[in-house]
Amino acid sequence: MKYAALVPEALVVAAAVALLLGARWRLPAYRRYRTRLPAVVAVVLLIALGVELWAGAAVATYFSGGLVLDRFALFVKAAALLAALVAIGAADWAAEDSPSISLAMPLLAVFGVMVAASAGDVVVLWAGLELAGVAGVATLALRRPDLGLRLLLLGTTASALMLLGLAYVYATAGTADLGGIRQALASSAPTLPLAIPVLLVVGALALRASFTPLQLAGPAGWQASPVSNGLLAGIVAAAALVAAIKITAAVGPVSGVFASYLEVISALLMLGGGAAALGVRSPRARAGLIAACQLGWILAGLATHYRVGTASAVFLLGAFVIAATAAPAVMGTLGTAEVALTGLGSLRPHRAAAIAIALLSLAGAPPFAGFFGEFAVGAALAQSRHLELLAVGLVGSTLSLIAAIGTVRVLYLQNPIEETRRGAPLPVWTRFSAAGAVVLCALIAAYSLFASPILSLADQGAEGLGLR
Numbered sequence: 001m002k003y004a005a006l007v008p009e010a011l012v013v014a015a016a017v018a019l020l021l022g023a024r025w026r027l028p029a030y031r032r033y034r035t036r037l038p039a040v041v042a043v044v045l046l047i048a049l050g051v052e053l054w055a056g057a058a059v060a061t062y063f064s065g066g067l068v069l070d071r072f073a074l075f076v077k078a079a080a081l082l083a084a085l086v087a088i089g090a091a092d093w094a095a096e097d098s099p100s101i102s103l104a105m106p107l108l109a110v111f112g113v114m115v116a117a118s119a120g121d122v123v124v125l126w127a128g129l130e131l132a133g134v135a136g137v138a139t140l141a142l143r144r145p146d147l148g149l150r151l152l153l154l155g156t157t158a159s160a161l162m163l164l165g166l167a168y169v170y171a172t173a174g175t176a177d178l179g180g181i182r183q184a185l186a187s188s189a190p191t192l193p194l195a196i197p198v199l200l201v202v203g204a205l206a207l208r209a210s211f212t213p214l215q216l217a218g219p220a221g222w223q224a225s226p227v228s229n230g231l232l233a234g235i236v237a238a239a240a241l242v243a244a245i246k247i248t249a250a251v252g253p254v255s256g257v258f259a260s261y262l263e264v265i266s267a268l269l270m271l272g273g274g275a276a277a278l279g280v281r282s283p284r285a286r287a288g289l290i291a292a293c294q295l296g297w298i299l300a301g302l303a304t305h306y307r308v309g310t311a312s313a314v315f316l317l318g319a320f321v322i323a324a325t326a327a328p329a330v331m332g333t334l335g336t337a338e339v340a341l342t343g344l345g346s347l348r349p350h351r352a353a354a355i356a357i358a359l360l361s362l363a364g365a366p367p368f369a370g371f372f373g374e375f376a377v378g379a380a381l382a383q384s385r386h387l388e389l390l391a392v393g394l395v396g397s398t399l400s401l402i403a404a405i406g407t408v409r410v411l412y413l414q415n416p417i418e419e420t421r422r423g424a425p426l427p428v429w430t431r432f433s434a435a436g437a438v439v440l441c442a443l444i445a446a447y448s449l450f451a452s453p454i455l456s457l458a459d460q461g462a463e464g465l466g467l468r
Contacts, residue, residue: 004055005069006062008048008077009114015044016107023100034099039432041103042089045110049081059464061120065177068120072314072461076117076242079318080110080235083325086443087230089436090354092332092427095226097142102227109135109235116242121176122166125243129208130159132239136212139228147224151212151232158208165200169251178250182466185253195257201247202258206265206299209240213291213324226328226335229284233291234325241298241317245310248302249465255305262303267392269296274399283355283407284328284335290362290400291324294370297397300389301377307459307467309380315458316373319361319447323370326440327358332427341407343416344426351427352411354437361444363404364397369447376455 019037056074061067084106096102112132119125133155141148170176172194173184188194213233248255248262273293277286298320301313330351334340345352361368374397381390427433447454 003062004051005058005060006067007055008052008081009111011044011048011051012081012107012111012114015041016104016111019100019104019107023098037099037103038088038091038093041107042085042432042436045081045085045088045107049078049085052077052081065120066124067115067118069118070461070464071457072245072464073114073118075314075318075457075461076238077114079321080113080117080238082443083234083238083321084110086322086436086440087227087234087325087329090326090351090433090440091227091230091329091436092433094428095333097225101142102139102225105135105139106227106231106235108132109231109239113235113239113242116239116246119178119246121178122170122181122247123176125178125246126159126163126166129239129243132236133159133208136228136232136236139231140224142225142228144224154211155208158204161200161204162208165197165204168194168197169201178246179466181250182252185251188254194254198251198254198257199261202244202251203261203265205240205244205247206262209237209244209299210265210269210292210295212237212240213288213295226284226332229288229328229335230325233288233328234321234323237291237295237324238317238321241295241320244299244302245314245317246465248305249310249462249467252305252467259303259305262299263386263389266296266299266303267389269293269299270393270396271296271399272396274396274403277400277403278406281338282336283331283338283341283359283410286403286407287324287327287331287335287359287362290359290404291320291327293396293400294320294324294362294364294374297364297374297377297393300386300393301380303389304380304384304386306380306384307462309377309384310465310467311455311459311462312373312376312380314461315376315451315455316370318454318458319369319373319444322440322443322447323358323361327355327362330354330358330437330440333425334427338407338410339417341410342414343411345412347416347426348429350434350437354440356408356411357441357444359404359407360401363400365401365404367448369444369451372448372451372455 109132112128116128173181277289301309361370364370364374
């Protein structure tokens with residue numbers, strides 16, 4: 001029974017490998033059930049989620065401390081599985097180029113997040129982060145190889161900076177274990193030789209988390225597949241955020257060397273993301289910029305370097321990864337231009353509701369999940385006297401909310417237009433996609449309704465990271 005907690009990871013990897021092998025060898029079962037692959041993958045994710053909630057509650061270590069299953073791992077793994085589940089369920093699979101790869105890569109990215117969340121040392125943490133990043137690049141390169149190459153180069157640069165800093169931290173602490181690093185640094189003074197590598201690690205992770213949602217902002221990003229955009233903006237960004245949370249907790253005793261840097265990055269993301277969202281007309285780009293603003297709130301919670309702030313950031317991370325992953329996927333090809341969404345509320349009510357709720361949650365609109373997460377982070381900022389950062393966040397969220405309301409207005413307050421003027425075909429209506437959109441709406445509503453117990457679990461996760 002001890003290894004039952006690893007069954008979710010095994011199910012996710014097995015499904016991804018089966019999809020890739022089935023497509024490569026054209027197996028009869030693959031050809032027979034090709035149109036039902038999204039439903040099959042959704043069932044696998046649902047089973048993995050059920051096993052995770054049942055077996056993942058126990059605290060245990062595996063592989064000589066390489067993997068540590070605690071409340072933080074349970075929270076992040078459940079959020080990643082839910083994000084992939086609703087994104088796959090609500091996506092328009094007629095708009096995807098290769099269903100097998102477009103399904104397998106999100107599964108591998110989820111596995112990377114699960115590994116990073118359970119990592120007990122920096123090597124396993126780095127491996128999970130890189131796996132999620134490579135899966136996102138592979139999906140993006142299906143339609144836009146140039147964007148995939150650019151993102152790969154950016155990710156490689158950030159990874160090199162991260163490894164350089166981790167090497168020095170390892171040499172200083174004498175161990176690669178995250179808990180051991182925290183104990184070793186507790187007796188170290190925040191000197192300049194230690195500040196530079198720590199700043200490299202935290203800065204590389206913050207930048208890596210931020211430039212994935214920003215990939216949606218440019219015109220070139222609009223031409224990528226919807227699932228790849230959702231994968232990058234949500235799950236891949238979440239992998240970097242998970243690594244940032246674990247690293248900042250490990251180097252918390254010398255938090256003074258990186259807290260100001262995190263404050264600057266979070267302020268730029270919150271204010272810049274909200275302002276830029278007002279200036280773009282593409283709904284997909286707007287979703288990416290609004291997601292970048294909420295990502296800034298998560299980094300702001302980490303900048304407090306207190307348990308309450310980190311717990312609030314973890315709580316907001318759950319709402320972020322669900323909405324940011326699903327929003328571009330549920331838009332489909334209609335996300336390239338605002339005119340394409342005109343009157344969608346009367347033509348595809350389930351999909352329109354999912355788009356509206358996901359965007360409003362990312363923008364922090366009450367009473368959706370993102371609002372409660374940003375409220376918790378804001379309370380932590382006020383408690384730690386980061387009032388200037390709180391003010392910047394409120395301005396950025398206000399701008400994001402105005403941008404999101406603009407998209408909602410197009411969805412519901414404008415009359416439908418002719419197909420030729422829309423510029424993109426309407427998503428194919430199926431019971432599966434309609435159910436996926438409904439589940440997304442219900443999930444965000446449930447996250448809001450049960451915000452208190454979910455925040456309590458996030459607080460237990462922060463405690464499991466060694467924060468007091």
